Amino acid sequence: MLSKKLEAALNAQINAEFWSAYLYLSMAAHFAADGKPGFANWFEIQFKEEQDHALKFFNYVIERGGKVELKPIAKVAQSWKSPLDAFEETLKHEQVVTGLINDLVSLAKEEKDYATESMLRWFVDEQVEEEATAQGYIDALKMIKDNGFGIYTMDKELQSRAYTPIAE
Template structure:
C-alpha cells in the first residue's frame, strides 16, 4: 500500500531529525570524552546508535510502503557547553522536541486513518517516553551526585556499562 504524500514527507523529515539527533549526540560524546568522562561519552555513543537505528526503521517502513525516501541535509549542531550539566539539559530538551515531532506524525496518521503507520508510531511514542525519562534521570543524578568527585566518578562508571541493543520491533 502506498503511503500518503503528506505523511510520507513528515516521516521522511523524521528520518532527518533522527540522523541529526545522532550527529548532536556525537558532539555530547566528544565533550565528555574531552573531559575524561568516558562513561558519559559511552552513554551518548549508544544514543548515536539508537538514533541511527530509529532512522533506519523509518526508512525501511517508507520503502516498504512505496514512498521514495529522500536523504535531506543534516544541520550542524550549534551547542556549546560550559559545564557537565549543559549536554544533559540539551539532551532532555532535544528529546522533548523529538517527542513532539513523533506526535505530529502520529496526528497525521490518525487523521488519515492510516492504522499501519499508527502501529509503527506506537513503538516510537513508547520509545520517546523512555528517552525523556532517561534524559531527566541523568539530570537528576548529576544534580544529586555530580558536584562531588566521587559521585561523578561513580556515575561515569555506571554509564560506561551501558551497551547498545538493537531495537526489536514486531510489525
C-alpha cells in the same frame, strides 16, 4: 501506500533522527575529549540508537512504497559546560522529538493510515523512556552538583551501558 503528505513528514523525521544521532555523537566526542569515557560511552550509544530510529523510519517508508529523500544535516553544538548541561539539553531535545512523533501520529490519524499509526506506537513508547532516562540523570547530577567523586562514580556507571540494536 503512503500519502504524499505522510511520506514527506516521515522523510522529515528521518532527517530529524539523523540530526539527533549527530548531536549525540558530538556529545560523545565532547566527553571523550574531557576525560569522561563513561559519559562519552552513554552518548555514543545514544548516537547508535538514533541511527536505528532513522533506519526504522527509512525502511518503513520503503516498505510502504514511498521514496526516501535524505537532506543535509544541520550543524550541532560542539561543547557543553557540564554533564548536567548536556543532559538538560538531551531532555529538551527528546521533548522536541516527542512532539514530532505526536505530530506524526496525528497526521497518520488524519490520513486514516492505520498501519503508520500502529508503527508509530513503538516510537511513542520509546519517547516516554527517553525522557524518563534523561530526567533521571538530571536528577542524579543535581544531587551530585560539583562533587568530583560523584561525577567519577557516575562516569564509571555510564561506562557499563551496552548497545542493544532495536528489534525490527
